[in-house]
Amino acid sequence: MAAANAFKLQIEGMDCGSCAAKIETAMRRLPGVADVEVSVSAGFMSITVDEDRTSRETIKAKVDSLGFKTLDPSLAGPADEHNHGAHDGVWWTSAKGRLVLASGALLAVAWGVALLEPQWAQWPYVVAALVALVPVVRRAVAGALNGTPFSIETLMSVAAVGAIAIGEAPEAAVVVFLFALGELLEGVAANRARAGVKALVGLIPRTARRLRADGIDEVAASELAVGDVVLVRPGDRVPSDGTVAEGTSEVNEAPITGESRPVLKEAGASVYAGSINADGELHVTITKAAADNTIARIVHMVEEAQGSKAPTARFIERFSRWYTPAAMAFALLVILVPPLLAGADWQTWIYRGLAVLLIACPCALVISTPAAIASGLSSGARRGLLIKGGAALETLGRVKTVAFDKTGTLTEGRPKVVDVVPFDASVEAVLAKAAAVERSSSHPLGAAIIEEAERLSLEIPRTFGGGTATPGKAVKARLSSGFVSVGSPRHASEEGLLTDAAAERVAALESEGKTVVVVSEGKRLLGLVALKDRPREDAKAGLERLRSLGLRTVMLTGDNARAAAVIAAELGIEQRAELLPAAKLDAIGAYRNEGPIAMIGDGVNDAPALAAASVGVAMGGGTDVALETADAALLKDSVGGVAELVVLSRATLSNIWTNVALALGLKGAFLVATLVGATPLWMAILADTGATVLVTANAIRLLRFDPSR
Ligand SMILES: Nc1ncnc2c1ncn2[C@@H]1O[C@H](COP(=O)(O)OP(=O)(O)OP(=O)(O)O)[C@@H](O)[C@H]1O
Numbered sequence: 001m002a003a004a005n006a007f008k009l010q011i012e013g014m015d016c017g018s019c020a021a022k023i024e025t026a027m028r029r030l031p032g033v034a035d036v037e038v039s040v041s042a043g044f045m046s047i048t049v050d051e052d053r054t055s056r057e058t059i060k061a062k063v064d065s066l067g068f069k070t071l072d073p074s075l076a077g078p079a080d081e082h083n084h085g086a087h088d089g090v091w092w093t094s095a096k097g098r099l100v101l102a103s104g105a106l107l108a109v110a111w112g113v114a115l116l117e118p119q120w121a122q123w124p125y126v127v128a129a130l131v132a133l134v135p136v137v138r139r140a141v142a143g144a145l146n147g148t149p150f151s152i153e154t155l156m157s158v159a160a161v162g163a164i165a166i167g168e169a170p171e172a173a174v175v176v177f178l179f180a181l182g183e184l185l186e187g188v189a190a191n192r193a194r195a196g197v198k199a200l201v202g203l204i205p206r207t208a209r210r211l212r213a214d215g216i217d218e219v220a221a222s223e224l225a226v227g228d229v230v231l232v233r234p235g236d237r238v239p240s241d242g243t244v245a246e247g248t249s250e251v252n253e254a255p256i257t258g259e260s261r262p263v264l265k266e267a268g269a270s271v272y273a274g275s276i277n278a279d280g281e282l283h284v285t286i287t288k289a290a291a292d293n294t295i296a297r298i299v300h301m302v303e304e305a306q307g308s309k310a311p312t313a314r315f316i317e318r319f320s321r322w323y324t325p326a327a328m329a330f331a332l333l334v335i336l337v338p339p340l341l342a343g344a345d346w347q348t349w350i351y352r353g354l355a356v357l358l359i360a361c362p363c364a365l366v367i368s369t370p371a372a373i374a375s376g377l378s379s380g381a382r383r384g385l386l387i388k389g390g391a392a393l394e395t396l397g398r399v400k401t402v403a404f405d406k407t408g409t410l411t412e413g414r415p416k417v418v419d420v421v422p423f424d425a426s427v428e429a430v431l432a433k434a435a436a437v438e439r440s441s442s443h444p445l446g447a448a449i450i451e452e453a454e455r456l457s458l459e460i461p462r463t464f465g466g467g468t469a470t471p472g473k474a475v476k477a478r479l480s481s482g483f484v485s486v487g488s489p490r491h492a493s494e495e496g497l498l499t500d501a502a503a504e505r506v507a508a509l510e511s512e513g514k515t516v517v518v519v520s521e522g523k524r525l526l527g528l529v530a531l532k533d534r535p536r537e538d539a540k541a542g543l544e545r546l547r548s549l550g551l552r553t554v555m556l557t558g559d560n561a562r563a564a565a566v567i568a569a570e571l572g573i574e575q576r577a578e579l580l581p582a583a584k585l586d587a588i589g590a591y592r593n594e595g596p597i598a599m600i601g602d603g604v605n606d607a608p609a610l611a612a613a614s615v616g617v618a619m620g621g622g623t624d625v626a627l628e629t630a631d632a633a634l635l636k637d638s639v640g641g642v643a644e645l646v647v648l649s650r651a652t653l654s655n656i657w658t659n660v661a662l663a664l665g666l667k668g669a670f671l672v673a674t675l676v677g678a679t680p681l682w683m684a685i686l687a688d689t690g691a692t693v694l695v696t697a698n699a700i701r702l703l704r705f706d707p708s709r
């Protein structure tokens with residue numbers, strides 16, 4: 001069976017960003033490899049390969065031969081089982097850590113020998129340099145054999161061997177030690193970011209109290225099955241996603257939404273694994289197995305997102321591909337030109353050329369972007385701002401216009417019936433027939449009508465065959481008395497159903513900010529139902545903050561123009577109303593021509609609009625739809641979260657540029673200093689290792705960044 005298989009390998013030891021390119025190049029040279037993507041920040045490789053042509057073992061052996069270590073996540077157990085990746089142990093237990101220790105110790109010994117017996121000192125330094133150099137040279141050779149001759153390791157090997165050759169062994173030893181130290185540090189930012197998100201899973205309790213007919217079992221939370229009922233006492237964390245079967249309590253959902261404000265939960269409400277039950281006892285019916293819990297999926301999504309490369313990261317990777325050979329060529333010129341053309345001293349210029357090689361090392365530059373993005377995504381996830389990749393994050397940071405859907409986004413999405421105006425039927429008949437038709441619709445207006453009919457204990461008639469909905473217009477179904485349609489006044493007047501008197505009533509209701517639907521049977525107008533939705537509590541403040549960020553805000557709605565104008569005026573936002581679904585897409589397209597646009601919707605009936613925008617953001621407290629549909633999701637129901645998303649994305653972008661400037665600036669300064677002979681070799685490596693430290697520290701700052709201020 002010839003099967004192209006896609007699988008993932010966890011890879012340990014990828015700290016310098018160019019490692020990814022090196023592995024990808026080597027993989028593409030293997031037979032049967034269709035697709036490969038390596039993520040340094042997430043520490044894994046996704047590969048699609050025909051396993052008849054190249055086996056999984058060969059692939060692993062190949063990756064290992066390049067100087068990394070592979071772990072098979074499918075062998076390591078499910079993702080939530082403390083599969084904390086390679087870097088969880090203390091640093092000195094890792095291969096890189098041990099190398100740093102060994103190389104540092106040898107360096108110290110050599111230094112001691114130099115103090116006591118200066119004439120012997122050269123040799124201990126050579127040993128110290130070679131020991132730390134062996135793994136580097138091995139990786140350089142493996143890279144060269146697999147299609148990446150110009151790697152960071154090549155730069156390093158040439159520089160160190162060259163230094164030993166010209167009798168500068170002490171400097172060579174310090175340089176390889178600092179290089180090893182830099183490599184150890186390079187993973188720190190990404191690891192901190194990864195650990196920050198993983199910690200969320202740690203909030204799920206390990207055990208649960210499962211209710212049985214005759215008592216309570218204490219079971220592992222991972223063993224809970226859908227349908228089990230568990231007891232959650234005050235102070236306990238919810239062990240798995242579920243719905244409240246019994247009891248009332250305030251629950252803190254901070255692990256999901258990032259907002260530690262108690263939410264009242266009653267029978268029927270959903271609760272999420274990891275949230276804390278504050279005051280009452282709850283019986284919760286489990287609806288998700290451990291691996292499908294919302295919080296586990298969020299962590300998984302963030303890890304995937306950290307793995308996908310942002311455009312800037314791709315650019316820098318491509319850049320470093322020609323950068324390294326160019327740097328080597330430049331170093332060669334530095335060595336050759338002054339002695340040959342100006343008769344300068346060879347020893348001096350070889351020394352300076354080698355320093356140029358070290359300065360040219362691109363590690364700091366290569367990690368500048370992924371380190372910042374990993375931190376930014378992680379920081380967001382812990383505040384209920386879920387961004388599904390570096391590309392979405394970059395777009396969010398550049399957005400010019402923010403468009404909002406009205407229902408369920410700017411408003412609470414729970415409209416209430418406020419007036420029923422009967423024409424050719426009783427109030428009860430209008431509501432009951434409308435409710436019957438709306439049963440086949442998922443529209444919030446429909447839900448409100450059904451709720452009102454039920455509140456009045458009306459008998460809702462039966463329908464024959466399903467209903468048919470015309471999105472943005474109406475929904476229709478057949479009752480025993482005939483075809484009943486519930487729809488927008490505009491649709492009704494197109495159908496010639498609206499009398500002048502009715503149209504006047506509609507206009508009057510609409511200018512009070514209400515949404516009116518027309519209920520008709522055949523060609524007979526039965527009546528009108530007016531509904532009203534409330535703006536979200538923080539809608540006004542949230543929009544103001546967006547405008548203070550220099551963004552244009554606009555509300556796009558299918559609702560009537562009068563009601564839209566009333567709400568828009570209240571919130572202070574531009575509006576476009578009576579947009580049929582296709583017209584919404586056109587409007588988004590038009591804004592998009594002027595610059596990147598973000599569309600915010602509830603993800604339920606506006607998925608096409610979210611997809612049409614430069615970046616789609618779904619808002620809806622941890623619902624599945626919100627999680628799956630868009631490029632980003634707000635896990636808290638707040639308009640203010642949109643501004644936080646933009647602020648966080650902008651901060652991440654500027655963090656990236658600070659990193660790039662730090663890396664390039666430091667290199668530039670060292671380059672000048674070296675050419676005029678002011679920098680010794682061992683200091684030249686600081687141009688890269690030092691920059692790596694600065695870049696890492698700067699990226700980590702994002703983890704503590706608070707976008708709500
Ligand atoms: N199931 C339905 N029942 C009654 N009226 C409907 C239904 N579906 C659509 N309509 C009518 O069409 C209009 C536009 O609907 P549409 O779904 O496009 O917008 P919306 O969801 O109400 O508002 P927004 O676009 O802000 O989310 C509604 O205001 C209503 O008058």
Ligand SMILES: [Zn+2]
Nearest residue numbers: 361362363688
């Ligand atoms: Zn480097």
